[in-house]
Amino acid sequence: EVQLVESGGGWAEPGGSLTISCAASGLIFSNAWMGWVRQAPGKGLEWVGRIKSTNHGGTSDYADPVRGRFSISRDDSKNLMYLQMNSLKPEDTAVYYCSTDWSYPRVGASWGQGTLVTVSS
Amino acid sequence: DIQMTQSPSTLSASVGDRVTITCRASQSFNNWLAWYQQKPGKAPKLLIHKASGLENGVPPRFSGSGSETEFTLTISSLQPDDSGTYYCQQYDGNSRTFGQGTKVEVK
Numbered sequence: 413e414v415q416l417v418e419s420g421g422g423w424a425e426p427g428g429s430l431t432i433s434c435a436a437s438g439l440i441f442s443n444a445w446m447g448w449v450r451q452a453p454g455k456g457l458e459w460v461g462r463i464k465s466t467n468h469g470g471t472s473d474y475a476d477p478v479r480g481r482f483s484i485s486r487d488d489s490k491n492l493m494y495l496q497m498n499s500l501k502p503e504d505t506a507v508y509y510c511s512t513d514w515s516y517p518r519v520g521a522s523w524g525q526g527t528l529v530t531v532s533s
Numbered sequence: 534d535i536q537m538t539q540s541p542s543t544l545s546a547s548v549g550d551r552v553t554i555t556c557r558a559s560q561s562f563n564n565w566l567a568w569y570q571q572k573p574g575k576a577p578k579l580l581i582h583k584a585s586g587l588e589n590g591v592p593p594r595f596s597g598s599g600s601e602t603e604f605t606l607t608i609s610s611l612q613p614d615d616s617g618t619y620y621c622q623q624y625d626g627n628s629r630t631f632g633q634g635t636k637v638e639v640k
Contacts, residue, residue: 518567520622521579
């Protein structure tokens, strides 16, 4: 069974930085495309970005609201994915979910429980 | 990027009713469309992949259909456990986009 566990959420000031992590087990992580989805309080789901598996180039793509400020990376030796968030804005306040991405013919088959990031002065 | 418009935003129906949720795309794409169910305080659960593929373990009362720019999720006989919020998501190419969600209340 795939398990995804996010960590590192918390509070940050506007303009600040925060890095959250996703620990994966139950899958061959190096072959997995992984992604981040967020949900602001009381709002819907918003795709943040995803990273391809290393053997597919390990490149990342991002949603417009976070492109240039957020960066996704992975450490296949530790089965970890990261989301580095810079220049944070109050509107980045959300629960951030880690999920599996593309695994033909589906995305989003497995999800973590989410970690809350609050951006406030 | 492909924008997804979901309707209705809320619906209330009785046990046994047939329920349909629609998702319209701003441009045509190749049926890479997923449907999720989310319960309050929980992560989303994948129900349907590639527009009509039922995920293992999902009850057969759930079905997906559609193509190009219009997709539907149908619950053939609504059950009390089906309450929650449902989202469509396109996953064509290098971006993904969610619909705004449909909150389903079971009377």
